[in-house]
Amino acid sequence: MNKLQKPNPSIDLVTFDLDNTLWDVMQTITAAEKLLRGWMAEHTPAALGIYASERVGDIREQVLKTHDDKRHDLSFLRIAVLRQCMLAADMSPADADENAKQAFAVFFAGRNDVAFYPNAITTLETLSQQYALYALTNGNADVERVGIGRFFSGAVSSADVGASKPDQQMFTTVLAKAGVSADRAVHIGDHLSDDVFGANRAGMRSIWFNYEGQATNDTDHKPTAQAYALAELPAVLASLDAARTR
Numbered sequence: 524m525n526k527l528q529k530p531n532p533s534i535d536l537v538t539f540d541l542d543n544t545l546w547d548v549m550q551t552i553t554a555a556e557k558l559l560r561g562w563m564a565e566h567t568p569a570a571l572g573i574y575a576s577e578r579v580g581d582i583r584e585q586v587l588k589t590h591d592d593k594r595h596d597l598s599f600l601r602i603a604v605l606r607q608c609m610l611a612a613d614m615s616p617a618d619a620d621e622n623a624k625q626a627f628a629v630f631f632a633g634r635n636d637v638a639f640y641p642n643a644i645t646t647l648e649t650l651s652q653q654y655a656l657y658a659l660t661n662g663n664a665d666v667e668r669v670g671i672g673r674f675f676s677g678a679v680s681s682a683d684v685g686a687s688k689p690d691q692q693m694f695t696t697v698l699a700k701a702g703v704s705a706d707r708a709v710h711i712g713d714h715l716s717d718d719v720f721g722a723n724r725a726g727m728r729s730i731w732f733n734y735e736g737q738a739t740n741d742t743d744h745k746p747t748a749q750a751y752a753l754a755e756l757p758a759v760l761a762s763l764d765a766a767r768t769r
C-alpha cells in the first residue's frame with residue numbers, strides 16, 4: 524500500500540445485495556409461489572398436479588443437467604421447469620411454451636412485490652443523494668419492477684454475469700460498470716460469505732447487514748462495519764467515508 528494513501532478512501536460507489544438486505548425473501552417467494560399455484564389451479568390444473576408433486580425434483584434436476592450454462596439464471600430455470608411440467612401433463616410444445624411463460628409472469632409479478640424491511644425506501648432515498656448505488660444480486664428480482672429503480676444507477680445480477688457471489692466476477696463486473704476502483708466502493712449485504720467475504724476479497728469494504736443481530740468470530744468473513752437496521756446505514760457509511768470524516 525502506498526504510504527500516502529488514506530486508510531479510509533472516499534466512497535464513490537455503494538453496491539447493495541437485495542434479497543434479505545432490502546426485503547424478506549422467504550416471505551416474498553412464498554407469496555409469489557402461492558400466486559403461481561393459484562394461476563395454475565385455474566388454468567393448468569394437470570401441470571400443477573406435477574409441479575406440486577415429488578416429480579418436480581427430478582424435473583428440476585433434468586433441467587439443470589440440460590442447461591448447465593444457465594444455472595445462474597433463475598428466471599430461465601423456473602420457466603424451463605414450468606414448461607417441463609406442462610409437457611408432462613400432455614400439453615403440446617406450443618401450449619407448454621405459452622403456459623409456462625404466462626405462469627412465470629404471474630410468479631415474477633409476485634417476486635417483485637417484495638416485503639420490504641422497515642425504512643428501506645427512505646434509506647435508499649437518503650443514500651442515493653450521496654452515493655452512486657448499484658444492485659448486486661444472486662437473485663432475479665428487478666429493481667425497476669420492485670419500484671426502487673430510481674435510486675439505482677445500475678444493477679448486476681448472476682444471470683448477467685453467469686456466476687454468483689462470492690465469485691469475483693460479480694464484483695469486478697459491477698466495479699467496471701460503475702467505473703469505480705475497489706478501494707472507493709463499499710458493498711452491503713446480509714450474507715457473510717456471498718457478500719462480506721466476496722467484497723473483501725475483491726478489495727472493497729463491506730458492511731454486514733446483520734438484521735438478526737448474530738454473533739460471529741469468523742475472521743475470514745470479517746466485515747469492515749455492521750448495521751443492525753437499514754436506517755443505520757447513512758451513519759455507518761459516513762463513518763467509513765474519508766470525505767465525510769475529515
Ligand SMILES: [Mg+2]
Pocket residue numbers: 540541542543544712713714
Ligand atoms: Mg442476501
